[in-house]
Amino acid sequence: MNPEELTKLKSLLGRDPNSTEIALMEQLWSEHCSYKSSRFYLKTFSWRNESIVMGVQEWGDAGAFKLDDGTIVVLKLESHNHPSALDPFNGAATGVGGVIRDVISVGARPVALLDMLRVGPITDRRSREILRGVVKGIGFYGNSIGVPVIGGELSFDSSYLNNPLVDVACVGVSTHGLKSKTLRAGQKLVIVGLTGLDGMGGASFASKPLDGQDQRGAIQIADPFSGKIVMDKTLQLMDLVDDIKDLGAGGIGVAILELVGELGAVIDLSRVPLRVKNMTPEQVLVSETQERMIYVIEPSKVEKFCGEFRKVDYACEEIGEVTAESKVTFIFEGKVIASIPNIAVKYRPISRWSVGERREPFVTEYRNSNLEESILSVLKHEDLVSKEWVYSQYDYEVLASTIIRPGWADASVIRLPNGKFLALKGDANPDLCQWDAFRCAKAIFAEAFRNLSTVGAKPRAAVDHLQFGSPASPGVYRDFIDSVYGLAEASKFFNVPIVGGKVSFYNEDSNGNPIKPTPLVVMAGITERRPPKFQVEAGDSLLLLGFTRGGLGGSLYQKLFGGKWEIPDPILVDDLRASELVSSWVNRGLVRYAKDVGKGGLVGALIPIIKESLGVTIEIDSIIADSTDPRVKLFSESGGRFLLVGDDSIISEAEENGIHCNKIGQITEKRTLRVGDLEIELQEVISSYHSLLEERMN
């Protein structure tokens, strides 16, 4: 706690705080819990539409939207970056546990997970070790608790060498409303699970850079078997409880303070069931031991509730009650050890940082490469190869509702209990965001929108995660603000509200070098029709929908070969109109292949075809672009474009809508890529696509 915050705490309490109160408030006022550096700007997301039942205003554990029949879809996205850097297995596994408990906390059943992973270069031994541990941890928790990981992202970049990004999103479904978070005096507060010594001070740990000291005491240990009991019992006993609060960052102390609202509470810490003897009350208060929850229950129902947990030998104890008196009091063995008046509970500090100037347009040295080398470098790039090594370690079929599986298409799809289909996609683009976070944030939102349309889904809501270095750096803080505005603008334009999110600062290495700005969006959409598995064959014509624009700034091509390029300015109306067309074609069965043109440009969009052991001929003159430069035509990542195989009628339908749609080539049996006079053998590309990750990771 900094000196100003300490002074503020003194004035709010009207006295000197004791050490327990300081420890407690330090957690509550940490960046992680209080959003003190970001809260002001996050209000830019407050816009919502009529289908949103839980938005950013609620500032809750998750966001949610409602379907016509009353089914509610809950979205939650969170990272466990710092824990995963120190203990990849437990760090990632507890991240999954936390995001699942957040979804349960609002009263929904978790039905799917996505994981978005960013680690250091694949050539770096430690980065591979981190990735191995992270994937194993996610699989361990997700598989054991029975929630499928149905998709995600994996990319490699030296920016994440010491600070991997491990983002996990969870989707939940409720057919009978959500829990309200309105408390009444007299309700009992009940904890389930044992409290131990792991995860001490995790919230403040997440709110500073990794300092290279031994911080392993701050790591929580994952126990998915206990998590499964908590999940199953909570879902079974949902009718008995009025409200639920996950014990996440900051432990019991922060959970109670965040829960009470206008009311107060008295908590007897000596009643908290412990895993180890002789814990001090301060330790009980801030421990972040996993697999615990707090429930708000009417007094008459506590016995029945706890009886069900005790049947499976799971600790369940009443530890206090909600009071009308507006203060939160923690008691231990009859003595008050901390007493925080409501005025201090409600106060949230704010950190104001200076905002730097926009970066200069970027120039890197151009490494001359011929077209063949460029094409091969993109086709074989580790970010674009098969991720089967990752997802085969996840039980992506559990619950028997997975429709579009990992690796099948640009978005994943599950069947909902009401017979409709939910599509999900996570998108980020740090290579672009490092040059212009505002344009980039718009571009990733547009990309997620396009991705959902390739499976015929209408996007409904999004959650975001804003991941940066230290806000004390004016350039970093500028990137943060630009990302917020870019996402907010795109969200409003597409009529897809941002219903929740997280901010993670202090992602940097021990020398203070920040990660590339990494805003991330997870978008959810709905379709009535079960999306097909795409099927292509030799002889199929390739159609390119949309207009190709120059500006390779932030593209994979620029990352590989450098050069001075413009940063593309997203034209959202292009994305919206093209996406709506593609979505309608998918739903009318008019396309057999629909791929968003994204990383790697047109060449990148060919990979799902080539991996089927097919070849492609591209007629470069048929690509409609604002440049004759073949590099632009082949590698531009400008938005609003799709690569399609389908019925000829879509060409004229696109033209009628004023959108270019041209036949630009053909799928061939011969496994080569032909561009003009150039013919590139693909056998090696095909085998590297399937085996690169498996070989490098073993």
Added chain:
Amino acid sequence: MIAVIKFPGTTCELETAMALKEAGLRGEIVDHADFDPDRFESVVLPGGFSFGDYLRAGAIAARSESLKKIKEMADSGKKVLGICNGFQILTEAGLLRGALLPNLNGRFLTKWVYLKVVRDDTAITRNLGGRVLFMPIAHAEGRYYGEGDWVQRTIVMTYSSATGEVNEKWNPNGSLWNTAAVANESGNVVGMMPHPERASFPFSRSTDGLQLLRGLGGR
């Protein structure tokens, strides 16, 4: 009525019960501690991580009271099917011979596989001899192993190609002789690593699982 037994840590009970319904049968999810064998004609042990798979996969569930009851049912000729973790429990409990060892590559593996039915005198494979079925596996400990002349006779389904070729190329986990499912001598107790309930609905990638589950109906 078919009992779908839930242990703490079981993950597949809901879709297994729904798949039985899809097969035209009646299944009821029963907590292992409340299981009354007299109410049921047959039993399914669904997949998951019973008791967290601490010790060894299925080891703790195998020593629970409910398994004694299931053994009595099996001895009286009632049908018992163990899927994935349920298969592991049946081998740990001694209702099926052999053991399920960690996959050869040491990792959890989800994969859609083809299965060739090689024994059609069991509860779930009657009239399916020689057929090739398509459904997923998802496990870390599915490498079947046994020693002795009896092994060959227990095998009910083997991992194969789409056209039914059985060789090492189609073996996902290192199982002895590509074994995916085994049964006891009389064929009323069957264990399988693949998940038939995940190939049982009109929206599933395949509905081959129904052909197996239907066998649980009748005597």
